[in-house]
Amino acid sequence: MIDCQRPNVQLPPDQHYLNLAYMAPLHSKVIAAGEMAFRRQATPWSLGVDAMFAEVDDLRTLFARLTGIRESSRVALMPSASYGLATAANNLVPRAGQNIIVVGDQFPSNYYAWSRSCRDASAELRIVSAVKAKSGIPSRSAEWNQRLLEAIDSQTRVVAIPNVHWSDGTLFDLKAVRTRTNEVGAALVIDGTQSVGAVPIDVGALKPDALICAGYKTLLCPYGTAFGYFGPRFDDGKPIEETWVGRDNSSDFANLVNYQETYQPHALRYEAGGRSNFITMPMVRAALELLLEWTPAAISDYCRELTKSLPERLRAQGFWIEDTCHRSPQLFGIRVPDSQDVTQLFQVLEERNIAVSLRGDALRVSPHLYNTAADIDALVEALAV
Numbered sequence: 001m002i003d004c005q006r007p008n009v010q011l012p013p014d015q016h017y018l019n020l021a022y023m024a025p026l027h028s029k030v031i032a033a034g035e036m037a038f039r040r041q042a043t044p045w046s047l048g049v050d051a052m053f054a055e056v057d058d059l060r061t062l063f064a065r066l067t068g069i070r071e072s073s074r075v076a077l078m079p080s081a082s083y084g085l086a087t088a089a090n091n092l093v094p095r096a097g098q099n100i101i102v103v104g105d106q107f108p109s110n111y112y113a114w115s116r117s118c119r120d121a122s123a124e125l126r127i128v129s130a131v132k133a134k135s136g137i138p139s140r141s142a143e144w145n146q147r148l149l150e151a152i153d154s155q156t157r158v159v160a161i162p163n164v165h166w167s168d169g170t171l172f173d174l175k176a177v178r179t180r181t182n183e184v185g186a187a188l189v190i191d192g193t194q195s196v197g198a199v200p201i202d203v204g205a206l207k208p209d210a211l212i213c214a215g216y217k218t219l220l221c222p223y224g225t226a227f228g229y230f231g232p233r234f235d236d237g238k239p240i241e242e243t244w245v246g247r248d249n250s251s252d253f254a255n256l257v258n259y260q261e262t263y264q265p266h267a268l269r270y271e272a273g274g275r276s277n278f279i280t281m282p283m284v285r286a287a288l289e290l291l292l293e294w295t296p297a298a299i300s301d302y303c304r305e306l307t308k309s310l311p312e313r314l315r316a317q318g319f320w321i322e323d324t325c326h327r328s329p330q331l332f333g334i335r336v337p338d339s340q341d342v343t344q345l346f347q348v349l350e351e352r353n354i355a356v357s358l359r360g361d362a363l364r365v366s367p368h369l370y371n372t373a374a375d376i377d378a379l380v381e382a383l384a385v
């Protein structure tokens with residue numbers, strides 16, 4: 001079991017931070033890397049070309065190791081999940097009459113890009129929703145996953161889904177979706193923002209067409225960082241920008257105006273200008289090294305063990321939570337009984353320094369390695385009022 005990391009994050013003693021799904025508190029090693037990075041940016045003569053190229057390549061390699069990506073050149077550094085999802089959407093334009101599939105209430109960055117391209121092309125945006133969560137329905141996941149598979153047909157151009165639903169932690173069966181999308185020739189784009197780093201994923205085995213992850217949650221990186229994996233379907237695609245750094249020979253500064261028609265291999269063409277952010281790169285590196293040392297499997301185990309009594313205790317008080325085996329171990333959506341007001345409960349939690357999020361009709365609770373049994377007890381007690 002990994003040691004509790006509370007001493008390594010700056011949480012005041014009375015703060016119950018159960019809100020990783022909002023933003024990760026920075027680990028002391030990430031902060032130290034950032035302090036070093038500020039100092040070197042202040043003295044640009046100490047910044048060699050290596051920082052601009054080799055450091056980015058190192059981050060690609062670390063992210064690839066974390067996620068089972070076989071070729072690190074398929075990893076692009078990006079400023080946000082929106083940027084990666086827009087890149088995917090721009091290169092997977094549907095024809096009139098085709099459809100693109102998303103799940104109900106998924107995060108807006110993974111909705112707007114597709115709703116726009118469907119509208120522009122007179123294609124259908126097919127939204128697969130779950131049944132309403134209420135007592136008497138212990139789990140909605142099996143039916144939701146079944147509906148998702150049934151929605152995919154020969155006219156499906158893309159299935160663009162999360163692997164873990166951002167508001168309640170429901171898991172989607174990516175393997176089954178990949179099999180079905182392969183049968184009909186549709187692309188699979190995954191938003192891994194709420195899980196990659198905290199639960200294992202093997203991109204090499206799953207072979208999605210794209211995996212996009214914002215950095216500042218389960219990847220423990222600073223804000224303004226994200227990763228995108230782009231598979232062979234994107235090899236000849238069009239980037240959002242035409243940054244100089246994405247072209248061949250861009251490290252040959254003396255010859256930059258010897259303009260190149262060709263791009264750097266695989267995903268590198270999709271990176272944004274300013275991708276070699278000298279402040280955030282060392283911080284991202286420190287965060288990925290920590291995750292590789294701990295491993296996503298062990299982080300999952302920590303969260304699972306920490307919260308194992310939580311569903312039973314809350315269900316006894318009338319709350320609804322998705323079944324443990326159909327939910328990601330680090331993300332719970334707690335739905336309150338009709339007799340209670342979710343906004344009022346949220347305020348009670350705030351007053352007791354218990355940080356969670358209110359997302360739709362769910363109180364979203366997302367623990368990580370800095371949480372202890374005291375945080376879980378505080379939550380259960382506060383919800384009992």
Ligand SMILES: Cc1ncc(COP(=O)(O)O)c(C=O)c1O
Nearest residue numbers: 080081082107109166193194214
């Ligand atoms: C599932 C999911 N995707 C993406 C994001 C962030 O997107 P962006 O990087 O575009 O701000 C969030 C933020 O809450 C999220 O929950």
